[in-house]
Amino acid sequence: MTDLSPVRFLDRVSPPHILTLTVMSAASAIPMNIFVASLPAMAVAFNVSYAVMALSISLYLATAGVVQVIVGPLSDRFGRRPVTLWALGIFLLATLGATFAPDYYSFMVFRIIQAAAITLTVIARATIRDMVTREKAASMIGYVTMGMSVAPMLAPAIGGYIEGAFGWRANFIALFGTGILTFVLIYFDQGETNLYKSSSFAQQFKTYPNLLKSKRFWGYVFSGALGIGMFFSYLSSAPIIGERVYGLSPQQVGLYLAITPLGYFVGNGISGRHAVTWGIPRMLLLGSILGLLGMVAGLISIQLAPNSPLAFFAFTASIGLCNGMILPSANAGLLDVRPELAGSAAGLGGALMTLTGAFLGAMATLYVDTAHSAAPMILFVLGIMVLALIVILWTIGQEKKQLVGFS
Numbered sequence: 001m002t003d004l005s006p007v008r009f010l011d012r013v014s015p016p017h018i019l020t021l022t023v024m025s026a027a028s029a030i031p032m033n034i035f036v037a038s039l040p041a042m043a044v045a046f047n048v049s050y051a052v053m054a055l056s057i058s059l060y061l062a063t064a065g066v067v068q069v070i071v072g073p074l075s076d077r078f079g080r081r082p083v084t085l086w087a088l089g090i091f092l093l094a095t096l097g098a099t100f101a102p103d104y105y106s107f108m109v110f111r112i113i114q115a116a117a118i119t120l121t122v123i124a125r126a127t128i129r130d131m132v133t134r135e136k137a138a139s140m141i142g143y144v145t146m147g148m149s150v151a152p153m154l155a156p157a158i159g160g161y162i163e164g165a166f167g168w169r170a171n172f173i174a175l176f177g178t179g180i181l182t183f184v185l186i187y188f189d190q191g192e193t194n195l196y197k198s199s200s201f202a203q204q205f206k207t208y209p210n211l212l213k214s215k216r217f218w219g220y221v222f223s224g225a226l227g228i229g230m231f232f233s234y235l236s237s238a239p240i241i242g243e244r245v246y247g248l249s250p251q252q253v254g255l256y257l258a259i260t261p262l263g264y265f266v267g268n269g270i271s272g273r274h275a276v277t278w279g280i281p282r283m284l285l286l287g288s289i290l291g292l293l294g295m296v297a298g299l300i301s302i303q304l305a306p307n308s309p310l311a312f313f314a315f316t317a318s319i320g321l322c323n324g325m326i327l328p329s330a331n332a333g334l335l336d337v338r339p340e341l342a343g344s345a346a347g348l349g350g351a352l353m354t355l356t357g358a359f360l361g362a363m364a365t366l367y368v369d370t371a372h373s374a375a376p377m378i379l380f381v382l383g384i385m386v387l388a389l390i391v392i393l394w395t396i397g398q399e400k401k402q403l404v405g406f407s
Helices: 018-033 036-046 055-078 080-099 104-131 134-166 169-189 201-206 208-212 215-244 250-257 259-278 280-304 309-337 339-368 375-403
Strands: none
Touching: 018 055, 018 080, 018 104, 018 134, 018 169, 036 055, 036 134, 055 080, 055 104, 055 339, 080 104, 080 169, 104 134, 104 309, 104 339, 134 169, 134 259, 134 309, 208 339, 215 250, 215 259, 215 280, 215 309, 215 339, 215 375, 250 259, 250 309, 259 280, 259 309, 280 309, 280 375, 309 339, 309 375, 339 375
């Protein structure tokens, strides 16, 4: 960290500016859902059912989980900058392929390859750990991931407007344009920060047991994974509850869904401002407690006003707040276990978090599928939050052992 030169904006030798890292995180989030509003039109265009067309979201997420495992070690071996530029180049080619795909199957091939974009998130986190200490890393990750909270919140609305004005393929043209601008910014601003590259993959894999055997690593991974699981559980269940319980239209549900990312935005701001002074353990603990209290309040609220959608959706901001405080610190903590393997830790940790969250989201959908009240979803999320609090307390205990010399 001390061997790196000072940050100079638009300097290909110095570490990247925080603006560039934020753009990287935001640009990796937009491809996931910018075309959600266009799925019905795309299903008609490709002559497939809506459910089949929706696989373009779930398969993308599954592939993104695999990509994260791969690009982390690649960046430890070859450096952050070349892996980022190559991955973004692959994404751009895949986006062109998806734009002009003549049929569903060719579109899905290119869509899966688009998951290379998740590389930007992995590299951004690893780069931050290259640059600063872990508490400062939690602060920087908090600010950087604010871009990730805004991008997916605005992308579907923007994508819907683009589709309405120019057709669904225009969404992918917009993605290509965004990718080009991101590529230019990274090319001129992302200096290499991995000064201690591993000499070979064999050498790198020999050090993996030290990472995988670390109780601290798994504690941070599952602290973050359960946080993401809360969000995915809510996101997959809320549309059903909004329509069935409160009689809301899809447009109204979309508006209420924006409440949770706002909470995430605030949580990221708190992390960015206070992670250095409060420390990672305190940030994790406080985030989990606030999330737990918020959902308990939500459970009480829907009992007092059972017919009010705001009584349910307002308190889901606590899910976002909880994630905004937990995820930056969880990511910074797992990167600190083996700083020389920051890329590998970021990739593996991110994959485990994404896949665990997706699994919990699927389970939540099955759990609330026949529900006629918002209570089952809140109880499901509360269960995850209680488990997260237990994991966080255990992880804090492992940190204390580390400080006094235990492994």
